[in-house]
Amino acid sequence: MLFQVRMDVSIPAHLSETEVNDLKNREKALAQQLQQSGKWRHLWRIAGQYANTSIFDVASNEELHNLLLSLPLYPFMQIEVTPLCRHPSSIHDDDR
Amino acid sequence: MLFQVRMDVSIPAHLSETEVNDLKNREKALAQQLQQSGKWRHLWRIAGQYANTSIFDVASNEELHNLLLSLPLYPFMQIEVTPLCRHPSSIHDDDR
Amino acid sequence: MLFQVRMDVSIPAHLSETEVNDLKNREKALAQQLQQSGKWRHLWRIAGQYANTSIFDVASNEELHNLLLSLPLYPFMQIEVTPLCRHPSSIHDDDR
Amino acid sequence: MLFQVRMDVSIPAHLSETEVNDLKNREKALAQQLQQSGKWRHLWRIAGQYANTSIFDVASNEELHNLLLSLPLYPFMQIEVTPLCRHPSSIHDDDR
Amino acid sequence: MLFQVRMDVSIPAHLSETEVNDLKNREKALAQQLQQSGKWRHLWRIAGQYANTSIFDVASNEELHNLLLSLPLYPFMQIEVTPLCRHPSSIHDDDR
Amino acid sequence: MLFQVRMDVSIPAHLSETEVNDLKNREKALAQQLQQSGKWRHLWRIAGQYANTSIFDVASNEELHNLLLSLPLYPFMQIEVTPLCRHPSSIHDDDR
Amino acid sequence: MLFQVRMDVSIPAHLSETEVNDLKNREKALAQQLQQSGKWRHLWRIAGQYANTSIFDVASNEELHNLLLSLPLYPFMQIEVTPLCRHPSSIHDDDR
Amino acid sequence: MLFQVRMDVSIPAHLSETEVNDLKNREKALAQQLQQSGKWRHLWRIAGQYANTSIFDVASNEELHNLLLSLPLYPFMQIEVTPLCRHPSSIHDDDR
Amino acid sequence: MLFQVRMDVSIPAHLSETEVNDLKNREKALAQQLQQSGKWRHLWRIAGQYANTSIFDVASNEELHNLLLSLPLYPFMQIEVTPLCRHPSSIHDDDR
Amino acid sequence: MLFQVRMDVSIPAHLSETEVNDLKNREKALAQQLQQSGKWRHLWRIAGQYANTSIFDVASNEELHNLLLSLPLYPFMQIEVTPLCRHPSSIHDDDR
Numbered sequence: 001m002l003f004q005v006r007m008d009v010s011i012p013a014h015l016s017e018t019e020v021n022d023l024k025n026r027e028k029a030l031a032q033q034l035q036q037s038g039k040w041r042h043l044w045r046i047a048g049q050y051a052n053t054s055i056f057d058v059a060s061n062e063e064l065h066n067l068l069l070s071l072p073l074y075p076f077m078q079i080e081v082t083p084l085c086r087h088p089s090s091i092h093d094d095d096r
Numbered sequence: 097m098l099f100q101v102r103m104d105v106s107i108p109a110h111l112s113e114t115e116v117n118d119l120k121n122r123e124k125a126l127a128q129q130l131q132q133s134g135k136w137r138h139l140w141r142i143a144g145q146y147a148n149t150s151i152f153d154v155a156s157n158e159e160l161h162n163l164l165l166s167l168p169l170y171p172f173m174q175i176e177v178t179p180l181c182r183h184p185s186s187i188h189d190d191d192r
Numbered sequence: 193m194l195f196q197v198r199m200d201v202s203i204p205a206h207l208s209e210t211e212v213n214d215l216k217n218r219e220k221a222l223a224q225q226l227q228q229s230g231k232w233r234h235l236w237r238i239a240g241q242y243a244n245t246s247i248f249d250v251a252s253n254e255e256l257h258n259l260l261l262s263l264p265l266y267p268f269m270q271i272e273v274t275p276l277c278r279h280p281s282s283i284h285d286d287d288r
Numbered sequence: 289m290l291f292q293v294r295m296d297v298s299i300p301a302h303l304s305e306t307e308v309n310d311l312k313n314r315e316k317a318l319a320q321q322l323q324q325s326g327k328w329r330h331l332w333r334i335a336g337q338y339a340n341t342s343i344f345d346v347a348s349n350e351e352l353h354n355l356l357l358s359l360p361l362y363p364f365m366q367i368e369v370t371p372l373c374r375h376p377s378s379i380h381d382d383d384r
Numbered sequence: 385m386l387f388q389v390r391m392d393v394s395i396p397a398h399l400s401e402t403e404v405n406d407l408k409n410r411e412k413a414l415a416q417q418l419q420q421s422g423k424w425r426h427l428w429r430i431a432g433q434y435a436n437t438s439i440f441d442v443a444s445n446e447e448l449h450n451l452l453l454s455l456p457l458y459p460f461m462q463i464e465v466t467p468l469c470r471h472p473s474s475i476h477d478d479d480r
Numbered sequence: 481m482l483f484q485v486r487m488d489v490s491i492p493a494h495l496s497e498t499e500v501n502d503l504k505n506r507e508k509a510l511a512q513q514l515q516q517s518g519k520w521r522h523l524w525r526i527a528g529q530y531a532n533t534s535i536f537d538v539a540s541n542e543e544l545h546n547l548l549l550s551l552p553l554y555p556f557m558q559i560e561v562t563p564l565c566r567h568p569s570s571i572h573d574d575d576r
Numbered sequence: 577m578l579f580q581v582r583m584d585v586s587i588p589a590h591l592s593e594t595e596v597n598d599l600k601n602r603e604k605a606l607a608q609q610l611q612q613s614g615k616w617r618h619l620w621r622i623a624g625q626y627a628n629t630s631i632f633d634v635a636s637n638e639e640l641h642n643l644l645l646s647l648p649l650y651p652f653m654q655i656e657v658t659p660l661c662r663h664p665s666s667i668h669d670d671d672r
Numbered sequence: 673m674l675f676q677v678r679m680d681v682s683i684p685a686h687l688s689e690t691e692v693n694d695l696k697n698r699e700k701a702l703a704q705q706l707q708q709s710g711k712w713r714h715l716w717r718i719a720g721q722y723a724n725t726s727i728f729d730v731a732s733n734e735e736l737h738n739l740l741l742s743l744p745l746y747p748f749m750q751i752e753v754t755p756l757c758r759h760p761s762s763i764h765d766d767d768r
Numbered sequence: 769m770l771f772q773v774r775m776d777v778s779i780p781a782h783l784s785e786t787e788v789n790d791l792k793n794r795e796k797a798l799a800q801q802l803q804q805s806g807k808w809r810h811l812w813r814i815a816g817q818y819a820n821t822s823i824f825d826v827a828s829n830e831e832l833h834n835l836l837l838s839l840p841l842y843p844f845m846q847i848e849v850t851p852l853c854r855h856p857s858s859i860h861d862d863d864r
Numbered sequence: 865m866l867f868q869v870r871m872d873v874s875i876p877a878h879l880s881e882t883e884v885n886d887l888k889n890r891e892k893a894l895a896q897q898l899q900q901s902g903k904w905r906h907l908w909r910i911a912g913q914y915a916n917t918s919i920f921d922v923a924s925n926e927e928l929h930n931l932l933l934s935l936p937l938y939p940f941m942q943i944e945v946t947p948l949c950r951h952p953s954s955i956h957d958d959d960r
Binding site for chain 3: 465
Binding site: 578580603604607608611612618619620621622623624628629631658659660661662663664665666667668 | 674676699700703704707708714715716717718719720724725727754755756757758759760761762763764
């Protein structure tokens with residue numbers, strides 16, 4: 001089941017550079033792991049913004065919620081979730 | 097180059113059923129043609145809405161504009177365009 | 193899987209009273225049928241508005257979309273879909 | 289009498305981990321107590337957000353206000369209250 | 385129990401003058417009847433707007449909803465309902 | 481002359497408990513004094529919010545401004561002022 | 577007493593040219609009469625818009641409301657009223 | 673050339689009382705000087721808010737920008753600029 | 769003096785094709801004439817929208833207003849005007 | 865390919881004057897370098913605001929993103945990106 005998720009990141013100024021780099025590295029590692037697993041199907045950067053738009057392929061709302069909660073940058077994100085489903089004009093079978 | 101495009105469709109009441117069906121058929125035909133060409137990379141239905149979120153892969157803003165303008169339902173659409181680019185954490189090469 | 197759905201209804205003036213009553217009767221019949229099936233778990237009226245807030249229990253986004261699309265009043269609705277999941281503090285087992 | 293209440297939680301960074309955990313534990317205890325009493329009829333997590341949507345069953349606006357005010361996390365919540373009433377198409381008797 | 389209700393009225397152009405006057409007369413008669421009953425406690429005009437802000441004193445959300453629904457101008461109103469309760473600094477006993 | 485005033489209060493975290501209690505006590509004292517004088521005609525709590533909706537009865541915009549400015553919690557308030565006047569359907573003579 | 581009033585005008589397409597010209601002429605005549613009386617102290621066009629921002633000098637909200645209601649274009653206006661008062665830094669005595 | 677400018681002031685808590693008073697005094701002095709020069713034609717307080725609405729009479733956008741930038745409170749202001757021009761119904765010659 | 773102007777065009781359905789084409793031809797002719805005169809310095813299409821963003825170089829707000837008012841499509845436009853001035857980091861002399 | 869970019873700058877209070885001046889100098893140097901290269905085609909100040917509206921001429925979304933990211937003030941900017949393309953009524957050849 002597909003969900004579009006927009007994540008706007010804003011890291012507060014009081015975190016040290018080391019803390020921020022650590023957060024970003026752990027975020028990247030987990031994001032890539034989730035992409036390899038197919039859960040995080042697409043991840044694009046929104047041009048000009050510290051934000052991304054992503055497509056998640058999960059079994060339920062619950063799974064989506066827990067995945068997002070597990071992201072190291074989650075506490076510094078504003079998140080918008082849009083449930084998707086297959087479009088009648090889509091030619092792709094797996095965009096169910 | 098990738099763009100995310102949200103299209104909210106609202107067809108005015110004064111069009112006849114025949115006109116509406118004709119519009120929808122021509123829209124579907126063109127949408128599928130553009131998907132086969134790779135220009136319209138992804139097309140998903142937003143659950144509960146007469147709207148879709150799509151990913152276009154085009155060479156320029158100009159090409160995107162002309163593609164959207166060519167859609168039969170264009171006059172009845174509210175369109176939001178978000179330019180995307182490759183995310184540093186993306187594992188996909190072709191999400192350039 | 194649970195979704196909260198808000199439906200704001202606005203029926204255009206050009207429909208005749210007979211057409212409107214027919215729409216409303218068919219809407220009520222389908223809504224009650226879906227409630228009996230457990231798909232439409234809760235349906236409440238928003239005080240002062242021609243709107244409702246509902247909880248749907250469905251297997252996927254797709255199923256939710258098709259249910260909403262099947263509602264006779266769908267063409268006259270503004271719909272907002274919010275995906276829900278079980279709250280860690282909930283005491284209800286079936287609010288999965 | 290039913291009210292829908294949306295609570296968006298945002299805990300300021302200056303609180304220590306101990307303080308935050310204490311707040312969350314006391315919040316969970318009270319939330320479960322209120323659910324057992326029937327006052328807090330439904331509590332769902334909004335997928336992807338540190339927010340919930342709930343249904344309260346109370347005797348008056350006053351009672352609702354005092355209940356919300358008593359929540360340990362109340363000072364860190366943005367709250368939206370929507371008064372509900374029974375929908376003419378509802379099949380549930382107790383959704384008065 | 386008190387509710388603040390804002391009503392913004394917009395009467396469509398296609399109604400005849402007779403129909404509009406009839407609506408307004410019936411609206412005024414019912415509004416005054418409800419004020420005499422104490423249900424409609426306060427009714428003020430918002431300066432410069434075809435809108436009012438009112439205070440209703442009712443036993444439940446249900447009663448409020450049915451009262452508003454009974455207003456002849458209801459189909460042409462945008463309504464906002466805000467549940468109120470007694471303020472701890474209020475000196476009025478009956479503003480419960 | 482009547483004005484509706486909505487006051488949303490948000491007290492910053494850096495104030496000590498003593499300072500906050502002092503502010504609240506002085507606020508309550510002045511609010512009750514103004515109510516006794518008839519200037520602050522109605523004061524209701526908005527259910528679920530640290531906010532109130534009030535009706536002021538003053539001789540001019542100037543007087544309203546100075547009253548609001550004199551409130552101890554003024555610096556921590558977001559204020560919305562709506563000028564009111566007598567509604568043609570009002571049965572109350574003194575709602576001039 | 578001063579009020580700032582913004583008026584955005586939007587005349588529906590179904591009115592004939594004669595009706596529109598008649599409305600505009602009557603509007604201009606009344607506006608100039610009110611300016612001569614000092615009630616309508618300032619009237620400026622908002623560049624690029626069919627809208628104006630004005631300063632009214634009236635004795636009460638009531639008087640303002642009745643003046644605005646008397647404008648021939650009132651039914652086609654979206655109106656925003658902002659109550660003003662003398663600024664402590666103003667050097668003008670009559671901007672009370 | 674006339675511009676309407678709305679200035680909403682919000683002074684951060686970390687400034688000392690001395691600093692704030694100094695800012696306010698310098699702001700008042702400059703505001704009065706600009707009013708005497710005719711540049712700052714009108715300055716009104718928005719009732720209930722730490723905000724003003726003003727009319728500036730300047731030769732260009734550039735001059736307006738530099739004037740606003742020179743205000744001691746500028747760094748703590750949210751500013752909205754609306755270009756004005758003479759209204760065809762205005763009876764004032766100098767409201768060019 | 770420079771102004772940024774955004775024009776969103778929405779032509780009502782009741783106009784005939786001939787009327788619409790005539791409007792568009794006259795609009796194009798005037799727009800090109802104004803560009804040749806230097807008044808309309810830049811005109812760009814917003815990708816995906818029936819809208820443009822333009823830079824006007826005019827002597828006053830008045831001149832801008834009259835130019836916009838003269839556009840055949842003006843009655844069907846939503847217009848947003850933003851006054852600009854030279855940026856201290858600009859390397860262009862004529863972007864005064 | 866052209867993009868319109870609006871940048872609203874807000875520098876947090878905790879930065880020292882030296883840090884702020886250094887940021888601004890580096891920002892100006894890079895902005896002028898990018899203008900000389902033709903990438904940053906237009907840069908205008910929005911009158912009354914610490915904001916600019918700019919036109920970038922770049923080969924792709926990616927290039928735009930990296931340019932914006934390289935700006936020293938980027939972390940303190942709210943950025944809005946609008947993709948542009950040549951307007952059919954434009955007389956300029958290079959506004960492709």
